[in-house]
Amino acid sequence: MVTKNDNPNFYDCLIIGAGISGINVAYRLQEQSPNQSYAILEARDSLGGTWDLFKYPGIRSDSDMYTFGFEFYPWKQYRTMADGASIKQYLTDAANTFGIDKHIRYRHKLVSANWSTDQQNWSFSVDTPEGQTNMRSRFVVFCTGYYDYNEAMPAKIPGxxxxxxxxxxxxxxxxxxxxxxxxxxxxxxxxxxxxxxxxxxxxxxxxxxxxxxxxxxxxxxxxxxxxxxxxxxxxxxxxxxxxxxxxxxxxxxxxxxxxxxxxxxxxxxxxxxxxxxxxxxxxxxxxxxxxxxxxxxxxxxxxxxxxxxxxxxxxxxxxxxxxxxxxxxxxxxxxxxxxxxxxxxxATGLKLIMAGGTKLSVDNEPVELPHKHLWKGAMIEDVPNAAVVLGYTNASWTLGSDATAQFVTRLLNHMDKKGLSQAVPRVDQNSNMQDQSILDLSSTYIVKAEGNLPKAGNKAPWLPRSNYLRDLWEMKFGSITHDMQFSRIST
CATH class of the missing domain: 3.50.50.60 (FAD/NAD(P)-binding domain)
Incomplete structure (x- = not known):
């Protein structure tokens, strides 16, 4: 049995992706859960996510930088929207200012993740420059966005x-x-x-x-x-x-x-x-x-x-x-x-994908994400100790990222205080809940991707996100026990 003390590659929380969401989650962990050890796995050789990947002329934010930027590291310029290079520099400065850069492991691509009920932790298969390695953590946060970095959505254009x-x-x-x-x-x-x-x-x-x-x-x-x-x-x-x-x-x-x-x-x-x-x-x-x-x-x-x-x-x-x-x-x-x-x-849209395409499993049973619902837009039904970060369709991405980050720290602190080792969202089978899309837009690339994405429901706590202030309050002060099963399993 592997414990944290036995394995230097064991963390309380592993963050997947060093883009705007990963940096946000890392800051909230340092601020609100300072005793939690963490690392950030980044498949590329630089931080920034979207703002490191996209190079087309004029690449810029399509949201204002005052909410697209971090609450804890305000955007100081008077440009409402910023170009990609400026955004990447802003993210770099934020990561360096708070020491988050020291926790990033570059060129570490997550291939698969399996939750072990017996050991009460995640095990990860990770491709690195030195070859494949294994890592473990109590909790994982997928800050990989919702589109495929490696493959674009095919453009169906005759001829x-x-x-x-x-x-x-x-x-x-x-x-x-x-x-x-x-x-x-x-x-x-x-x-x-x-x-x-x-x-x-x-x-x-x-x-x-x-x-x-x-x-x-x-x-x-x-x-x-x-x-x-x-x-x-x-x-x-x-x-x-x-x-x-x-x-x-x-x-x-x-x-x-x-x-x-x-x-x-x-x-x-x-x-x-x-x-x-x-x-x-x-x-x-x-x-x-x-x-x-x-x-x-x-x-x-x-x-x-x-x-x-x-x-x-x-x-x-x-x-x-x-x-x-x-x-x-x-x-x-x-x-x-x-x-x-x-x-x-x-320019016909992006191919959407969750968790960066990672092969997810629980006790070696594959998780079929399109068949699952998202609890408060943040945790995957029937999957223990895992969060995914999604932004808003009607506001900036970072607002949704921060709501999830503050929930993760709250959940980890609650579990530590109560001596709990596992938190699993479960849909109440007697609720008669109806499915909804997690992204409330009719754009072609979103409609085409619905078969690849998890679902929302028409009842709390499975509703899709739509209002940042309400969602932030819910994440910080709302119930974390509704449709959530906690357990304490000794390992």
């Missing part, structure tokens, strides 16, 4: 294999790609496409965003004037709290407005688009989605850069289905128009 130019997916953007004075077609209309268009339009001959259906795109000022002026007179600690509160409350109120009054919200967003576009530019069909605002994620355009590229004649939006791609062209359905790009960028 795309015939194209003799370059086909690029933003997730694997070649750093040496030459698009200067080229004709580029971006297939897609989500946040990646909206980010790419204005950034490559500066060098291309022409860039076209080809979308099957439009999306809502809101111009967002890069300087936050509401807190900019008070910052000239107030201490930084005050203005940091003011900015965070502002960006917690105002976007949430706008989200509620959009859901309660979709027709009014649609008109407001389209009026904003019209004010940014060339005079007389038609809103239909290119900026007239068939769905209501926030049925899919709202896209943000810093200082209206997306609209400016169109107004300057550098870019165009075309709404049509692709009939066929040939060696040198794209033929559109219901139209005689033919596009002749040099480069096609398939």
């Amino acid at each position: 795309i294999e015939n194209f003799q130019g370059k086909v690029i997916h933003p997730q694997f953007w070649p750093e040496d790609l030459d698009y200067e004075n080229k004709d580029v077609v971006i297939v897609g209309s989500g946040a990646t496409a909206v980010t790419l268009l204005p950034n490559i339009a500066k060098k291309t001959n022409k860039v076209i965003m080809l979308q099957r259906s439009p999306t809502y795109i809101a111009a967002v000022p890069q300087r936050d004037n509401l807190s900019y002026w008070p910052a000239r007179f107030l201490p930084l600690s005050w203005t940091s709290k003011l900015r965070r509160f502002q960006f917690l409350v105002l976007p949430f109120l706008f989200f509620k407005f959009c859901k309660a009054f979709p027709d009014r919200a649609r008109k407001l967003l389209q009026k904003g688009a019209a004010s940014q576009l060339p005079e007389g530019y038609p809103i239909k069909p290119n900026f007239d989605p068939s769905y209501g605002p926030w049925d899919q994620r709202l896209c943000a355009s810093p200082d209206g850069d997306f609209y400016k590229a169109i107004k300057d004649g550098q870019a165009e939006v075309v709404t049509a289905h692709i009939k066929q791609v040939t060696e040198k062209s794209i033929h559109l359905e219901g139209s005689g128009r033919v596009l002749t790009p040099d480069i096609i960028v398939t």
Whole structure:
């Protein structure tokens, strides 16, 4: 039997992933559970997660940095949204400031994880530069995001294999790609496409965003004037709290407005688009989605850069289905128009996956994640001592990350205080609970991924997350015993 004292690779908590979520969980452990030993396993050779992986032009946050940044390490700049390099530097500074960097084990890729009821701990098979090794922990937190770092979602475009130019997916953007004075077609209309268009339009001959259906795109000022002026007179600690509160409350109120009054919200967003576009530019069909605002994620355009590229004649939006791609062209359905790009960028969404694709098992029995529910959006049904970190679809990722991190420390402290060794969420078989999606959006890549993701339920504590303030209160002060089975098993 392996105990913590017998094995230097034994930790109270193992964190998988050194991105924004992993750093957040590590800080909360140090702050609220200082006696818990931990390590962070990072498959790549650098921290940052998404912000280390994605290299496409203009990569940036699509949430404000005042809530996307950490509560304990406020974003100090006056840019509402930041580029990828700045975000990675911010994460590096945060990890170094709190000594979290010393706990990261780089190039350690988790392959499989098995919970042993007999030994009351997790055993992990980990690929390292020195070969495969085994590690153990009492608890594990998967901070791996929810998309596949190694494989993009296949773009189902008729005839795309015939194209003799370059086909690029933003997730694997070649750093040496030459698009200067080229004709580029971006297939897609989500946040990646909206980010790419204005950034490559500066060098291309022409860039076209080809979308099957439009999306809502809101111009967002890069300087936050509401807190900019008070910052000239107030201490930084005050203005940091003011900015965070502002960006917690105002976007949430706008989200509620959009859901309660979709027709009014649609008109407001389209009026904003019209004010940014060339005079007389038609809103239909290119900026007239068939769905209501926030049925899919709202896209943000810093200082209206997306609209400016169109107004300057550098870019165009075309709404049509692709009939066929040939060696040198794209033929559109219901139209005689033919596009002749040099480069096609398939910004058609990401492939979603949970726990980084790790093979999970309990007592050597595989865990089928799509058949499981998430307890309070944080723990997997029937899986002991394990948490997964998910963000919000209607707010920044980090808010959801922090709610989970604070719950994990609370749970670990509770178990230590009571002398408990195991916590397992179980659905009450008499509850007649109905299944729900854990991600409340109708985006194509999310709908396609539902068969790969765990589920939510229509009853507490299995409800999907939707309100950060309510969820944070629930994680910090709500019941941790409802549908949770604790046990004390001597090893």
